[in-house]
Amino acid sequence: xxxxxxxxxxxxxxxxxxxxxxxxxxxxTSEAGLIAHGRGEAFYYLLGERTHDFARTAIRAAAAQVLxxxxxxFSVNGNVAGLAAHQIVELVNENxxxxxxxxxxxxxxxxxxxxxxxxxxxxVQRVLGSGLGETQILPGLDHARRxxxxxxIAIADVVLVPLEDGxxxxxxxxxxxxxxxxxxxxxxxxxxxxxxxxxxxxxxxxPLLREELNHLRNTSDRELDDILSRFNNKQCLQAAMDAxxxx
Amino acid sequence: xxxxxxxxxxxxxxxxxxxxxxxxxxxxTSEAGLIAHGRGEAFYYLLGERTHDFARTAIRAAAAQVLxxxxxxFSVNGNVAGLAAHQIVELVNENxxxxxxxxxxxxxxxxxxxxxxxxxxxxVQRVLGSGLGETQILPGLDHARRxxxxxxIAIADVVLVPLEDGxxxxxxxxxxxxxxxxxxxxxxxxxxxxxxxxxxxxxxxxPLLREELNHLRNTSDRELDDILSRFNNKQCLQAAMDAxxxx
Numbered sequence: 001x002x003x004x005x006x007x008x009x010x011x012x013x014x015x016x017x018x019x020x021x022x023x024x025x026x027x028x029t030s031e032a033g034l035i036a037h038g039r040g041e042a043f044y045y046l047l048g049e050r051t052h053d054f055a056r057t058a059i060r061a062a063a064a065q066v067l068x069x070x071x072x073x074f075s076v077n078g079n080v081a082g083l084a085a086h087q088i089v090e091l092v093n094e095n096x097x098x099x100x101x102x103x104x105x106x107x108x109x110x111x112x113x114x115x116x117x118x119x120x121x122x123x124v125q126r127v128l129g130s131g132l133g134e135t136q137i138l139p140g141l142d143h144a145r146r147x148x149x150x151x152x153i154a155i156a157d158v159v160l161v162p163l164e165d166g167x168x169x170x171x172x173x174x175x176x177x178x179x180x181x182x183x184x185x186x187x188x189x190x191x192x193x194x195x196x197x198x199x200x201x202x203x204x205x206x207p208l209l210r211e212e213l214n215h216l217r218n219t220s221d222r223e224l225d226d227i228l229s230r231f232n233n234k235q236c237l238q239a240a241m242d243a244x245x246x247x
Numbered sequence: 248x249x250x251x252x253x254x255x256x257x258x259x260x261x262x263x264x265x266x267x268x269x270x271x272x273x274x275x276t277s278e279a280g281l282i283a284h285g286r287g288e289a290f291y292y293l294l295g296e297r298t299h300d301f302a303r304t305a306i307r308a309a310a311a312q313v314l315x316x317x318x319x320x321f322s323v324n325g326n327v328a329g330l331a332a333h334q335i336v337e338l339v340n341e342n343x344x345x346x347x348x349x350x351x352x353x354x355x356x357x358x359x360x361x362x363x364x365x366x367x368x369x370x371v372q373r374v375l376g377s378g379l380g381e382t383q384i385l386p387g388l389d390h391a392r393r394x395x396x397x398x399x400i401a402i403a404d405v406v407l408v409p410l411e412d413g414x415x416x417x418x419x420x421x422x423x424x425x426x427x428x429x430x431x432x433x434x435x436x437x438x439x440x441x442x443x444x445x446x447x448x449x450x451x452x453x454p455l456l457r458e459e460l461n462h463l464r465n466t467s468d469r470e471l472d473d474i475l476s477r478f479n480n481k482q483c484l485q486a487a488m489d490a491x492x493x494x
Contacts, residue, residue, distance in 0.1 A: 021278040031268040034278055038285020042432070045286075185289070245492050 013041065013049070016083060016203065023082030027114055030106040033079040036163065043184035044201050046244045051208065054239035055200035061231035062160070062180045062196050063212035064224040066098065069158035069178070074100045079163045080202065081115045087206040089123045095213060101152035103130040105165050107144035128152040140171040153177075162202055166190045182206075186240035197233055199240040260288065260296070263330060263450065270329030274361055277353040280326040283410065290431035291448050293491045298455065301486035302447035308478035309407070309427045309443050310459035311471040313345065316405035316425070321347045326410045327449065328362045334453040336370045342460060348399035350377040352412050354391030375399040387418040400424075409449055413437045429453075433487035444480055446487040 020037050023029040066072045072095070076088060081102070092100050102115045112129040119127045134150035145168055148154040159172055162182035166189025172179045173193050181194040182205050191197045198205050216224065267284050270276040313319045319342070323335060328349070339347050349362045359376040366374045381397035392415055395401040406419055409429035413436025419426045420440050428441040429452050438444045445452050463471065 017279065017282055020282070024278055031271055031278070031281055032264065034281035035264055035267070035285040035288065038282035038287070039289040039292075040285070041282065042286040042289030 013044075017041075020079065020082045023078070027111060028118060029078040029082035030104075030111075032106060033077075033082070037079060037083075040163070040184040040201070043186075043244065046247045047184065047199070047240070048243070048247050049201075051200050051204050052240070052243055054236040054243070055198050055205065056208065057231065058196055058198040058233070058236050059200075059205060059208050059212050060216075061227055062198060062209055063216050064219075064227040064231075065158055065178055065180055065196060066095065066160065066213060067216055067219070068221065068224050068228070069097065069156075071156045072098045072158040072160065073153050073156040074098060075103045075153060075159055075161040075164070076100050076115065076119070077102075077104055077163060078106070078111065078115065081118060084203055084206055085119060085122045087203065087210070088119060090210055091206065091213070092124050092126055094210065099126040099128060099152050100124055101128040101130055101149055103145075103147070103153070103168075105145065105168075107131070107147075138168075138171050138175060140174055141168060146171070161194075162198075162205075164190050166193065169193050186237045186244070191237060195233060196231065197237060199236065260291075263448075264288075267326065267329050270325070274358060275365060276325040276329040277351075277358075279353060280324075280329070284326060284330075287410070287431040287448070290433075290491065293494045294431070294446070294487070295490070295494050296448070298447050298451050299487070299490055301483040301490070302445050302452065303455065304478065305443055305445040305480070305483050306447075306452060306455050306459050307463075308474055309445060309456055310463050311466075311474040311478075312405055312425055312427060312443060313342065313407065313460060314463055314466070315468065315471050315475070316344065316403075318403045319345045319405040319407065320400050320403040321345060322400060322406055322408040322411070323347050323349045323362065323366070324351055324410060325353070325358065325362065328365060331450055331453055332366060332369045334450065334457070335366060337457055338453065338460070339371050339373055341457065346373040346375060346399050346403075347371055348375040348377060348396055350392075350394070350400070350415075352392065352415070354378070354394075385415075385418050385422060387421055388415060393418070408441075409445075409452075411437050413440065416440050433484045433491070438484060442480060443478065444484060446483065 020029055088100055092098050102112050112131055116127055116129040128149040130147040130149055136148045136150050136154040138146045138148050156177055158178045160180045164181055169190040170193045179194045180196040181190050182198040182202050183191040186199050267276055335347055339345050349359050351358055363374055363376040375396040377394040377396055383395045383397050383401040385393045385395050403424055405425045407427045411428055416437040417440045426441045427443040428437050429445040429449050430438040433446050
């Protein structure tokens with residue numbers, strides 16, 4: 001990996017890139033995940049590489065949605081594990097009903113096991129892997145991508161599923177679950193079909209989500225429902241598209 | 248690799264992606280090259296995944312520039328080799344003064360040799376590798392990226408250098424060479440600093456460049472100079488940015 005000086009104007013972006021390349025070498029992230037990361041980089045660049053107000057609004061709604069859930073699950077793929085393992089630890093461990101479930105687009109049982117082991121080693125207290133334990137099927141998807149752990153996504157009412165493929169996001173929505181995503185392309189099928197779309201870079205959005213969860217933790221259900229009823233995902237997506245157009 | 252049906256709306260894009268992932272496994276393309284490819288995909292998506300008039304104008308100027316050159320060189324990096332080896336064969340073999348020179352951002356002598364061997368195996372008649380033969384230094388760059396073959400880029404008056412890093416493109420321009428690039432991001436330093444920037448997807452642009460070279464081959468120097476004097480790169484880049492904004 002390259003030594004990147006702090007003064008480099010793109011140091012943060014280059015460090016993420018290096019982390020993800022290392023993660024491919026470690027068998028955590030797939031090669032195709034690197035291409036997806038590059039797509040995200042381009043949209044982030046067009047967004048001025050900062051967290052916009054529309055993202056903060058969506059993060060607030062996401063926190064309210066997670067706090068109102070009975071069984072919230074954080075669906076972790078190879079890119080999310082490669083970029084944000086430390087942040088998953090904090091989110092899961094501070095929110096006692098929240099589980100992590102490793103679910104891969106480019107499935108291999110070995111890779112699921114490797115990522116579950118990595119998250120456990122990082123200290124994540126509740127982590128499952130789709131296909132490892134008792135398994136149920138998410139309708140509308142083929143092959144391994146439809147696997148859900150019977151203690152995880154299978155019983156989840158709210159799924160946080162960042163950097164997700166459009167098919168799976170749509171299948172989760174169609175199954176009646178509330179779906180929160182983090183996606184830098186406001187035009188993607190994932191961004192368009194999720195209930196709450198945070199258009200921001202993953203490692204910037206997750207600490208803000210953590211803060212917002214801590215901030216809202218003792219808020220009444222009624223106030224949380226208020227936040228959710230005021231939230232308009234279409235408006236957020238439109239604001240993100242406007243920001244790209246002007247950027 | 249995945250089986251992609253012809254009817255899939257994104258078949259072409261998915262096949263390029265698969266080709267490049269395979270190329271990483273073959274030791275031709277670097278992992279970071281996959282991230283760069285993803286960035287290009289995002290811009291191509293915003294451009295509507297088609298060749299625009301501003302690209303055709305730039306391709307015509309590029310053909311004129313290559314035909315007016317004494318020593319034109321096609322600088323080939325790991326992504327270009329992974330995506331377009333067949334097209335390099337045609338371009339080089341049909342244009343007797345044109346050489347290919349393998350020059351890598353993530354340098355390794357082994358990888359240079361491997362790509363040179365691949366291009367030779369594909370039938371490229373004139374191919375060099377920066378650092379393999381007698382070597383000169385391109386000022387303004389560090390480490391291995393400044394190497395030029397004494398029979399190639401070192402004596403080139405025109406360099407076609409697609410998918411290039413901004414530093415190297417700027418150093419080539421500063422050295423007095425005419426620089427042609429192919430880059431999907433009209434805002435990149437490469438796009439902004441080259442003399443002729445073709446804002447189009449590599450494997451779509453190269454066959455059009457080949458056609459244009461064949462079309463203009465018997466054109467007089469005066470007419471070629473006319474094409475070049477009428478060409479305005481800033482205008483092409485502005486048109487590309489407008490297309491992205493409207494897209």
